[in-house]
Amino acid sequence: MTDAEALKRDAAAKALTFVEDGMRLGLGTGSTAKHFVDLLAERVRGGLRVIGVPTSEVTRKQAESLGVPLTTLDETPELDLTIDGADEIDPDLNLIKGGGGALLREKIVAAASGRMIVIADQSKMVDALGRFPLPIEVNMFGLAATRRAIETVLAKAGCSGPISVRTKADGHVFVTDGGHMILDAACARIPDAAGLASRLHSVPGVVEHGLFIGLATFAIIASPGGAEIVGRVGH
Numbered sequence: 001m002t003d004a005e006a007l008k009r010d011a012a013a014k015a016l017t018f019v020e021d022g023m024r025l026g027l028g029t030g031s032t033a034k035h036f037v038d039l040l041a042e043r044v045r046g047g048l049r050v051i052g053v054p055t056s057e058v059t060r061k062q063a064e065s066l067g068v069p070l071t072t073l074d075e076t077p078e079l080d081l082t083i084d085g086a087d088e089i090d091p092d093l094n095l096i097k098g099g100g101g102a103l104l105r106e107k108i109v110a111a112a113s114g115r116m117i118v119i120a121d122q123s124k125m126v127d128a129l130g131r132f133p134l135p136i137e138v139n140m141f142g143l144a145a146t147r148r149a150i151e152t153v154l155a156k157a158g159c160s161g162p163i164s165v166r167t168k169a170d171g172h173v174f175v176t177d178g179g180h181m182i183l184d185a186a187c188a189r190i191p192d193a194a195g196l197a198s199r200l201h202s203v204p205g206v207v208e209h210g211l212f213i214g215l216a217t218f219a220i221i222a223s224p225g226g227a228e229i230v231g232r233v234g235h
């Protein structure tokens, strides 16, 4: 395992200490969340009783193959705890998510959870969000018009870098689990993440965006010195 993967696993292992018997869990997506599901499955094999809602088809398949009992938000609309990774984490624990394209289900699941623990290695901590291109999930209908409206909103919010349609390694357009496309907005720095989050929601055609404002309860950040709990600055 590379050093980076070992750090992700450390964060995931610490998050597992917050999981209690009988919990209803949101299971995140991405390389860090994958470690958590692996470790959770070991505990399940040892007798831990939990039930999980996966945030993507990838996580659903992983959890299923490892024998983690799954449910849906339709059957279980309230969850105790979601554990998920992030692409960027600011000092207020606002996040950019969606590097793996799972932001829509991730946000629905996090919002349905009493608590959300973000797990990451230290490279994800930033002073201000925006260096990681902001994923914006859009309906395929009217793409050019939606894109122009998003450009206008981004410019008014002081972040007007180029926007690109996400493609896969084979050059084909990336399609989310929900059947939508992703626009990645290179903002460089987002001066007011909460303001931009609500403005983006006002654009018809925007299904969801990767700004997670006020959803994280705390973060577990792994560095070579160990995995530490990080709360919101001032809390």
Ligand SMILES: O=C[C@H](O)[C@H](O)[C@H](O)COP(=O)(O)O
Pocket (backbone or CB within 6 Å): 028, 029, 030, 031, 032, 033, 084, 085, 086, 087, 096, 097, 098, 099, 100, 101, 102, 103, 106
């Ligand atoms: O859509 C993907 C998710 O938001 C991931 O949680 C995020 O991209 C972080 O992934 P990773 O743990 O692989 O860096």
